[in-house]
Amino acid sequence: MDIRTRLISTAEQLFDRHGFTATGMDRLTQAAGISSRTLYKHVGSKNGLMAAVLNERDRRFHRRINADSVDALFGALETWFAEEGARGCLFLRAWGETGGSVPEIVEVMARHKERLRQRIDDIVVAEIGHRDDELTEAILLLFEGATHAATYRGGAAVEGARRAARRLIEGARTQGLSS
Amino acid sequence: MDIRTRLISTAEQLFDRHGFTATGMDRLTQAAGISSRTLYKHVGSKNGLMAAVLNERDRRFHRRINADSVDALFGALETWFAEEGARGCLFLRAWGETGGSVPEIVEVMARHKERLRQRIDDIVVAEIGHRDDELTEAILLLFEGATHAATYRGGAAVEGARRAARRLIEGARTQGLSS
DNA sequence: CTCAGTGTAAAACGATCACTTTACATGTAC
DNA sequence: GTACATGTAAAGTGATCGTTTTACACTGAG
Numbered sequence: 440m441d442i443r444t445r446l447i448s449t450a451e452q453l454f455d456r457h458g459f460t461a462t463g464m465d466r467l468t469q470a471a472g473i474s475s476r477t478l479y480k481h482v483g484s485k486n487g488l489m490a491a492v493l494n495e496r497d498r499r500f501h502r503r504i505n506a507d508s509v510d511a512l513f514g515a516l517e518t519w520f521a522e523e524g525a526r527g528c529l530f531l532r533a534w535g536e537t538g539g540s541v542p543e544i545v546e547v548m549a550r551h552k553e554r555l556r557q558r559i560d561d562i563v564v565a566e567i568g569h570r571d572d573e574l575t576e577a578i579l580l581l582f583e584g585a586t587h588a589a590t591y592r593g594g595a596a597v598e599g600a601r602r603a604a605r606r607l608i609e610g611a612r613t614q615g616l617s618s
Numbered sequence: 619m620d621i622r623t624r625l626i627s628t629a630e631q632l633f634d635r636h637g638f639t640a641t642g643m644d645r646l647t648q649a650a651g652i653s654s655r656t657l658y659k660h661v662g663s664k665n666g667l668m669a670a671v672l673n674e675r676d677r678r679f680h681r682r683i684n685a686d687s688v689d690a691l692f693g694a695l696e697t698w699f700a701e702e703g704a705r706g707c708l709f710l711r712a713w714g715e716t717g718g719s720v721p722e723i724v725e726v727m728a729r730h731k732e733r734l735r736q737r738i739d740d741i742v743v744a745e746i747g748h749r750d751d752e753l754t755e756a757i758l759l760l761f762e763g764a765t766h767a768a769t770y771r772g773g774a775a776v777e778g779a780r781r782a783a784r785r786l787i788e789g790a791r792t793q794g795l796s797s
Numbered sequence: 798c799t800c801a802g803t804g805t806a807a808a809a810c811g812a813t814c815a816c817t818t819t820a821c822a823t824g825t826a827c
Numbered sequence: 828g829t830a831c832a833t834g835t836a837a838a839g840t841g842a843t844c845g846t847t848t849t850a851c852a853c854t855g856a857g
Contacts, residue, residue, distance in 0.1 A: 584763030
């Protein structure tokens, strides 16, 4: 495996399991099996590594939740949690640990969340035939809530979110959401 | 003001704004205006301080969202964010930064989340006249989603959650949620 | 008067932090 | 065959980590 790939996926695991600040560079280089000199050649700094990890996670996450229905969306989220564990949104966590003061991290988080909104917007159109911002917002909030709650309640949270989302979709289909 | 109270509220602010691990004890003692010896007499360790902060926040939070309707619940959340800022659930953040390996923190978070569920359960009964676990779960997820999303989208997230919750309540009132 | 309790200031603890440097081994390309 | 890019190991940078210790001041109660 490519050195950079190995570094970033190792870092993602350690950051996710133990936190960003709590994970030192020594532990990182040791786990990835590379020298610290090589690490700094590749990512420049710890903040650079964090940003690189989040960028890669963004790509992987959106590839995995590439769904065209609410059921498929929450199904994909459930699979993600089953395979990767649920420890809260890694973007929010990075943002919180750095106090929102690292521009690279703020940027990648904004991009990630914007993509999520667009994906759900597309799903809403596929489900009810036209855009509906209020419905998109509701499903997005359920999605975020499930991500949040799965940390302490496990996969059941996703099932609850899916059911609520389906109900809102049905309501919008039969009478319009603004009735 | 009592020394312990001052210490804990100072620590809550610093932890919330800059992260738990990133906030050192020197910065803490300096901001609270006490010596490190006194700090350790009062809370024993940094983990002890974190747990004490979360306990106090739990008390304060539940006193503030003591509502008996969905509107009042989300109204209280919006006020909370306006006054204290929205930087994500401090319990989840503490849990994430410690990798879930500090028992005192795991406990206080579990208690906090359980209380939140009970509060919403009561609200559901007040709104539709009987318990409805699925509806409670849905509103809880919207509440968590709003907490989560307000970090990067501001108070508008709370308004979206309130609207979706009201819609689900109305649905449950007219036809029952299990229709 | 004294003693216990509670506070301060400041130094010291070894460990670890993010990061850099020095010195050396590769393989590949011109 | 020499120059360059890319890697390693390992020591060193000064700063900061959480925590403990030493030495001293103040206060209220017996």
